[in-house]
Amino acid sequence: MRRFVLPVLLVLACGGAARPDQPVENIANVEFRLDERVFAVMCAAHAAGYDYGLTTEPADSVRRQVLKEIAAMPVPEDLQARLKDFYRQRNVEMDASAQHTKYASFALLLDPPPRFTLHLGDRQPAPPVRALIGFEEMMPAYYRAARLDQAWARHRPAEVALLQSFRGAIIDMVRAVLSYGRMPARLYLNRRLIVIPDIVNAPGIINAVHLEGDYYILASPTDWSGRYMRFFIHEYLHYLLDPVMEPAAARFNQDSGLRRLLVDQRRDAALQDEPARAVAESLLTAVELAVLEQLGQDPARDRQGMIDRDSPFLPYFTVRLDEFRQGDKNLADYFAGILPRID
Numbered sequence: 247m248r249r250f251v252l253p254v255l256l257v258l259a260c261g262g263a264a265r266p267d268q269p270v271e272n273i274a275n276v277e278f279r280l281d282e283r284v285f286a287v288m289c290a291a292h293a294a295g296y297d298y299g300l301t302t303e304p305a306d307s308v309r310r311q312v313l314k315e316i317a318a319m320p321v322p323e324d325l326q327a328r329l330k331d332f333y334r335q336r337n338v339e340m341d342a343s344a345q346h347t348k349y350a351s352f353a354l355l356l357d358p359p360p361r362f363t364l365h366l367g368d369r370q371p372a373p374p375v376r377a378l379i380g381f382e383e384m385m386p387a388y389y390r391a392a393r394l395d396q397a398w399a400r401h402r403p404a405e406v407a408l409l410q411s412f413r414g415a416i417i418d419m420v421r422a423v424l425s426y427g428r429m430p431a432r433l434y435l436n437r438r439l440i441v442i443p444d445i446v447n448a449p450g451i452i453n454a455v456h457l458e459g460d461y462y463i464l465a466s467p468t469d470w471s472g473r474y475m476r477f478f479i480h481e482y483l484h485y486l487l488d489p490v491m492e493p494a495a496a497r498f499n500q501d502s503g504l505r506r507l508l509v510d511q512r513r514d515a516a517l518q519d520e521p522a523r524a525v526a527e528s529l530l531t532a533v534e535l536a537v538l539e540q541l542g543q544d545p546a547r548d549r550q551g552m553i554d555r556d557s558p559f560l561p562y563f564t565v566r567l568d569e570f571r572q573g574d575k576n577l578a579d580y581f582a583g584i585l586p587r588i589d
Contacts (some may be wrong), residue, residue: 278413280405283441284464286394287353289316290385298342299448308404308445312397321391328384336377346447350464350566351455352378359389362429408443408467415470419479426537427577439485454481461485479537483530490578494585495522528559535566
């Protein structure tokens with residue numbers, strides 16, 4: 247998949263151990279990036295019928311301005327009808343709020359404009375995203391007719407401004423996670439965490455997409471406080487610790503006792519089918535709460551809800567983190583040592 251990186255934005259990637267005087271921009275392996283594919287596909291999704299949160303947005307919002315401009319473009323009626331039919335047939339949830347993740351994720355599977363060629367190869371996107379195959383066939387014609395290249399050029403400053411608005415908060419969270427985990431900053435050549443602004447979406451929307459070893463976070467305008475802070479920390483922990491958890495996943499998934507335990511507790515079917523997911527989410531949630539506590543947050547009131555939802559082993563990993571804090575290993579090495587021994 248080809249990717250464009252905006253040159254004026256900082257790329258947070260560098261190898262080597264962290265020094266106290268070294269800025270996190272050079273050690274965190276996080277990229278802040280603009281992506282015209284996301285902008286174009288979300289514009290097309292709106293033309294097709296996506297309107298989540300639009301009625302409550304101010305008339306002068308960037309999103310409304312973009313949509314007003316492209317609605318005035320000479321898009322052929324038959325193309326508009328095809329887009330609307332496609333959207334309606336695949337809105338099986340009958341819920342606009344369920345659509346943004348699908349279309350934003352699908353955009354990341356495409357070549358950049360103006361071609362929008364889909365390259366699946368061995369990729370296995372989630373079924374709701376895979377159901378959008380065929381949307382890319384209408385994108386070149388819509389891109390030309392709606393003059394999205396001009397819209398992108400006009401609103402690129404708004405994309406940059408949005409990205410810069412949450413850049414500082416993200417860097418602070420990266421610092422907190424690396425500090426808590428005693429993690430050396432490393433350059434992971436085969437994976438990245440990429441943050442992309444999404445100005446053509448409802449405020450307060452953050453999507454996480456895992457694709458080919460890369461971790462994408464697509465964010466619309468938000469203040470990066472509260473649950474958004476937690477969301478990013480959780481995804482950054484996925485990025486850091488997934489390679490540690492993957493070797494043990496097969497063993498957990500094949501553990502019939504673990505599966506029975508999840509069935510007896512009437513856990514979500516997805517956790518029953520994939521016990522390793524319950525283990526991983528419990529581990530990550532435990533670390534997430536510990537980092538938030540270090541940041542002065544009080545996450546205790548949400549612990550039981552997390553246990554009930556997807557982190558049934560949160561108490562176990564909370565105890566393990568007490569052991570971690572008393573040692574001198576970094577977080578990844580510590581869990582790489584104990585996961586194979588967990589009964």
